[in-house]
Amino acid sequence: MKPVFREVYSLDKKCYEKYKLTEDILMEHAANAMAEVIKKRIKKGSVINIISGPGNNGADGITLARILLGEYRVNLYLPLGAKSEMAKLQLERFKAVGGSIKRDYEKCECLVDAIFGSGLKRDLSQEIICLIKKMNFVDALKIACDIPTGIDDEGNLRPVAFRADITVTMGAEKLSLYSDMAKDYVGEIIKADLGVAFSKYRGKTDYHVWEKEDLVLPIRRKQNSHKRTYGHLGVLAGDKKGAAVLAAKAAFNFGCGLVSVVSHENFNIPYEIMFSEKIENYFNALAFGMGMGNYFDDEIDKLLNLDIPMVIDADMFYKEEIKEFLKKDKIVITPHPKEFASLIKILGFGEYSTNEVQKKRFALAEEFSKKYPKVVLLLKGANKIIAFNKKLHIDPLGSVALAKGGSGDVLAGMIGGLLAQGYHPLKATLMASLAHSIAGNFKPNYALTPEKLIKRLENLA
Numbered sequence: 114m115k116p117v118f119r120e121v122y123s124l125d126k127k128c129y130e131k132y133k134l135t136e137d138i139l140m141e142h143a144a145n146a147m148a149e150v151i152k153k154r155i156k157k158g159s160v161i162n163i164i165s166g167p168g169n170n171g172a173d174g175i176t177l178a179r180i181l182l183g184e185y186r187v188n189l190y191l192p193l194g195a196k197s198e199m200a201k202l203q204l205e206r207f208k209a210v211g212g213s214i215k216r217d218y219e220k221c222e223c224l225v226d227a228i229f230g231s232g233l234k235r236d237l238s239q240e241i242i243c244l245i246k247k248m249n250f251v252d253a254l255k256i257a258c259d260i261p262t263g264i265d266d267e268g269n270l271r272p273v274a275f276r277a278d279i280t281v282t283m284g285a286e287k288l289s290l291y292s293d294m295a296k297d298y299v300g301e302i303i304k305a306d307l308g309v310a311f312s313k314y315r316g317k318t319d320y321h322v323w324e325k326e327d328l329v330l331p332i333r334r335k336q337n338s339h340k341r342t343y344g345h346l347g348v349l350a351g352d353k354k355g356a357a358v359l360a361a362k363a364a365f366n367f368g369c370g371l372v373s374v375v376s377h378e379n380f381n382i383p384y385e386i387m388f389s390e391k392i393e394n395y396f397n398a399l400a401f402g403m404g405m406g407n408y409f410d411d412e413i414d415k416l417l418n419l420d421i422p423m424v425i426d427a428d429m430f431y432k433e434e435i436k437e438f439l440k441k442d443k444i445v446i447t448p449h450p451k452e453f454a455s456l457i458k459i460l461g462f463g464e465y466s467t468n469e470v471q472k473k474r475f476a477l478a479e480e481f482s483k484k485y486p487k488v489v490l491l492l493k494g495a496n497k498i499i500a501f502n503k504k505l506h507i508d509p510l511g512s513v514a515l516a517k518g519g520s521g522d523v524l525a526g527m528i529g530g531l532l533a534q535g536y537h538p539l540k541a542t543l544m545a546s547l548a549h550s551i552a553g554n555f556k557p558n559y560a561l562t563p564e565k566l567i568k569r570l571e572n573l574a
């Protein structure tokens with residue numbers, strides 16, 4: 114788990130005021146970090162094209178050009194000139210060691226984008242849009258300085274962005290690097306320290322990114338145990354019964370001792386899954402909403418009176434009764450963006466389209482968690498957001514292979530299975546999300562099915 118930050122200006126300021134470092138010192142460290150990335154990947158003597166902007170992000174690029182000059186054939190381009198004081202100073206230094214500004218683009222082995230960094234709040238000019246599009250067609254290793262140009266501080270494209278293979282982000286990782294829109298543009302993210310250890314540079318944050326190493330599987334350690342030791346999950350089956358079956362199988366494959374499908378209609382289910390015609394009081398947790406339709410509408414009050422953990426999905430986010438469930442303890446909800454738009458409308462947050470939800474994922478998840486701090490929200494997407502008690506956790510490990518019907522049902526079942534095993538709702542959600550993402554990294558990425566995804570849970574240990 115690593116911390117990320119909405120902004121790092123305050124962290125840079127701490128370096129100036131508390132540690133007596135200068136802007137110049139931080140810039141040298143930033144440029145040296147990029148230089149090290151290039152030196153490890155590009156042989157000496159190769160052509161490096163650096164496109165620098167007019168401000169301090171551009172100054173980082175100009176500093177990089179000076180550091181590399183002599184070992185590489187460095188071409189520095191300044192489409193908007195050098196306007197900040199640091200950019201002007203670094204340009205003087207670059208020229209002093211024999212560098213010159215280029216006007217004609219040359220074929221290169223490495224292309225560095227240092228036009229605009231983090232904090233972008235407006236659309237790019239037409240001139241820069243055309244330049245970015247041209248840069249994206251270059252056949253070379255592409256490196257972004259701090260953040261790819263065109264990604265704003267919410268992680269949205271304004272309206273295009275540089276498509277990097279590597280982003281060297283300065284000082285600390287920014288929240289905007291982990292938006293759904295940014296995922297196709299940031300490439301590998303490498304953090305550059307700026308003259309002090311990260312433990313000295315960083316500050317407090319309510320945002321964290323989870324990594325593969327954070328996954329703790331529900332491995333059974335106690336030998337003297339039995340099936341009820343590992344909980345009994347009830348999964349409600351409604352209109353689309355396959356969704357409940359997938360959730361039930363996922364829970365069973367993720368350590369749950371007993372799983373029952375609850376339905377008013379008898380139908381074929383896997384042999385290992387039990388069947389119940391009613392909601393029983395011996396369940397340790399419930400999963401419902403997936404494919405439910407209007408089934409169980411007459412039993413909402415019964416569900417509300419149960420004092421057990423619940424994972425709620427899909428169709429429930431279109432029902433007014435969802436407001437009552439969010440008042441309960443031990444609740445996990447797992448909407449995708451369209452379902453979340455419906456949910457927040459019901460809750461009075463305002464009316465948002467699916468696209469608007471995507472553009473404001475972090476802000477809306479944070480707002481929801483402030484209003485409902487006891488509820489665990491997992492907002493699905495290219496990067497899952499897990500919000501609880503006013504803090505955001507991000508799972509960036511998923512792949513496009515998971516973009517299949519049924520993947521969300523598997524995830525809900527996994528969370529439900531851990532809830533039944535006694536996990537705290539936040540831990541259940543985080544561990545299930547990580548396992549779901551890791552298992553979903555499947556090749557070829559078009560061929561993953563929910564059944565294969567459930568089977569792959571066996572290979573994570």
